[in-house]
Amino acid sequence: MVTIRDVGKHAGVSVATVSRYLNDKGYVSEETKNVLKKSIQELGYKPNQMARSLSTKKTNIIGLLVPDITNPFFPELAKAVEETAFSNGYTVVLCNSSEQQEKEKHYIQSLQQNYAAGLIVTTNYTEAEYYRHIKLPIVALDRRLDPTIPTVTTNNVEGAKMATNYLLEQGCKHILCIRGPQGIGVAEDRMKGFLEVVNNAQDIQVETITSPFEFTEAEQKAFNILSAFPTIDGVFAASDASAIGAMKAAQSLGRKIPDDIQIVGFDGISLGALVTPELTTVAQDIYHLGKVATELLLKKIKEEPIDNHLIELPTELVIRRSTK
Amino acid sequence: MVTIRDVGKHAGVSVATVSRYLNDKGYVSEETKNVLKKSIQELGYKPNQMARSLSTKKTNIIGLLVPDITNPFFPELAKAVEETAFSNGYTVVLCNSSEQQEKEKHYIQSLQQNYAAGLIVTTNYTEAEYYRHIKLPIVALDRRLDPTIPTVTTNNVEGAKMATNYLLEQGCKHILCIRGPQGIGVAEDRMKGFLEVVNNAQDIQVETITSPFEFTEAEQKAFNILSAFPTIDGVFAASDASAIGAMKAAQSLGRKIPDDIQIVGFDGISLGALVTPELTTVAQDIYHLGKVATELLLKKIKEEPIDNHLIELPTELVIRRSTK
Structure with a gap:
């Protein structure tokens, strides 16, 4: 050698x-x-990269922490982060915490001990104390951790308002909101947008259930509430995954989509175009979200000035066949 | 400190x-x-992990190389690898090559330079010379690289035979096979199983098209061939992704599934149960596949003897509503 x-x-x-x-x-x-x-x-x-890292205390590794790699939103995000990082000479370590706080902590520790250059976080434990003590450049993606941490997210309130207004315009009178987990910023924001619209509307009946951003539990819960309330004619789901769960539930109850019940999701995952009927959704530009977050992190790593600590990307209502 | x-x-x-x-x-x-x-x-x-690694020339990092993280098969596999590795004290670095050989090469080099403990590979470039020179413990997952490299895969030939026989039993007379890319072992094996059955059957007409294991291209190609051959009444797709693409194509041509055309996929991704109608498929136990591969790699890392260099897991025909 x-x-x-x-x-x-x-x-x-x-x-x-x-x-x-x-x-x-x-x-x-x-x-x-x-x-x-x-x-x-x-x-x-x-x-010898490792010997160099030991003396410079820096590698070209970026950690990407995701809560659930089997939720299709995150692979699409990971691809964007990976491609942006790679074209800038960085390697991405994808850390899947499977929603376990212990695992998340371990990954953060391990990344720090191995001199990672920076960290992009999409955790669901936004209150966790250990984020306050991370000594790496860090960017929060799709989550708000702390005002001092640069954040890239979607304008979730506006997106939810757009979806809810659209259901009202389409004539829905009895709307089910499948909200996301309590305490998660994006879930709270989407709920807030939904409520702003329905609270100002006339003669609208509203039901609300809580479900993780995941198919199976959403399907079960939607099945129960749709059975109990046969007059529900519109669903706003705070994720495409839960919207697709609701779709399955409605279909197994013999409710025709969109004739009997109209459904709008949130996220814009590719899967939405593959289900039948195709899902109307508030689409985030997932690739752009990952790209912008990575570029922001690279700026932090290079200690370049950051103008904007909160970047909110707009959403777009993609109308397909789950609404009239 | x-x-x-x-x-x-x-x-x-x-x-x-x-x-x-x-x-x-x-x-x-x-x-x-x-x-x-x-x-x-x-x-x-x-x-100091890095200082220790420099002296021992070993870390507790396992690299997992996947060709396309947005194909739902791979996140499910990654989850299994990650959980098995983690519970054994190892951290997984997920490397997404986006089907680019240059990127794959870079990741392998980087893992070696950073003293990764081992590597699990699901590449599509099984002929690549650089796999012959890797000095890390390595396991091939869902792909065959070399007889000297331990391999965990599904019995793809048998799975394909099962699916094709089922289509024949259901009365299909004109069958479209959507095969996977040329030169990829799993694609070749599934094709082989399909041919074994149809070549021994009487009065069966067969069409074959090639598509990557991906939705969009499969949908387009299926649309063209289904338009050209209105008598096609059965589809065997070598992946669930391409089966779902074919499903969309058939539906947009007004062909009723399963009445006019029956469709069977291969893989057993969770998505198959979410589309309408739900997809009949040759299910691999994806989680088990990832778990067994990781356990095999851990044996290699610890230099324990390996009895079996080729582990072929059985498949199961999961009958849902895309067949009669």
């Missing part, structure tokens, strides 16, 4: 000079730089 | 002894071990 010593010898300079060059620390003349570049190429020298 | 020196001082032993203890190398008496354990606890000493 070629060592830093071999490079020095080949280039006719000291090991210290090679080290200064490799670590981009201290003065090396342009001429020497060129000679070193050539020697490194000719010898096929590969710096 | 507490150092190895502080631990030695506190325990009344030399730094070399602490180092021998921490790296599990060389003799340390049981008594000293107990004293050291206590000192480490009392002082809250945390070993």
Whole structure:
């Protein structure tokens, strides 16, 4: 294996000079730089990344912490983060916490001990104390952790208002809201938008249930409430996953979509276009969300100034066949 | 920060002894071990993982290389690998190559340079030369790389035979096979199983198209061939993703499923139960597949003997509503 010593010898300079060059620390003349570049190429020298990391206390690793990789929203996000990071010379470590706080803590510790360059977080434990003590550059994605932490999210209140207004325009009179888990920012914001609209509407009856952003539980809960209230003619679900669960429930009760009941989801996952009928949804630009968050993190890593600590991306109502 | 020196001082032993203890190398008496354990606890000493890795040339990181994280098969697999690894004290780095060979190469290099403990690979570039030179413990998952590399896969030939026989039993006479990409082992095996059955059947007409394991392209291609051959009454798709694409194509042509056309997929992703009608499929036990591969890799990492270099898990025909 070629060592830093071999490079020095080949280039006719000291090991210290090679080290200064490799670590981009201290003065090396342009001429020497060129000679070193050539020697490194000719010898096929590969710096020992780990030894370098130990001295610089930095790697090119970005951690991406997600709560549930089997929720299709997150793979789509991960792809965007990974591609943006990669084209900037960074490698993404995808950490799936499976909604376990212990695991999340472990991953954060491990990333810090391995000198990760930065961290993108989409945790569901936004209150967790340990986020206050992370010494890495960090960006919150689709979640709000702390006003000091740069955040990229969707304008969830506006998106929910858009969906609810659309159900009213389509003539729905008895609306079921399938909200997301208590305490999760995006779930609270979408609920807030929904309530703002229905509270100002006339002659509207409203039911609300809570479900995780997940198919199976949503289907079960929707089945129960749709059985109990046969007059429900509209559903606003705070995620596409729960909307698709509600769709299955309605169909198994023999309710025709959209004739008997209209359904609007939230997220814009690709799956929404694959179910029958295709799902009307408040689409986030998931790829853009991941890309913007990664670019923001790269700025933090490079200690460049950040103008805007809260970036809220707009949503778009994608009308398909689950509404009239 | 507490150092190895502080631990030695506190325990009344030399730094070399602490180092021998921490790296599990060389003799340390049981008594000293107990004293050291206590000192480490009392002082809250945390070993610098990276410095340790540099001396042991090993970390507790397992790389998982997947070709496309947005194909729902892979997040389900990743979850299994991650949970099995985690409960054994390992951390998983998920590397998504987005089907790019350059990226795959980069990830493998980076994992090696960072002293990953091992690698689980589900690449689509099974011929790639660089797999022959990897110096890490490696397990191939759902793909065959090399007879010397332990492999966990599904019995794809048998699964495909089961699906095709079922379509024949259901009375299909004109069958479309949507095969997977040329040169990918699982795609070839599923094709082989399909052909074995139809070549031995009487009065059966067969069409074949090739599609990646992905929705959109499968939908388009299925649309074209279903338009050209209105008598096609059965589809065997080599993945659930392409089966769901075919389903959408059939529906947009006004063909009733399963009355006019019956469809069977392959994989058993959760999504299959969410589409309408629910998809009949050759289900792999995806979680089990990931778990077994991880356990096999852990054996290799610990240099334990491996009895079986090719583990083929059985499949199960899950009959839902896309067949009669």
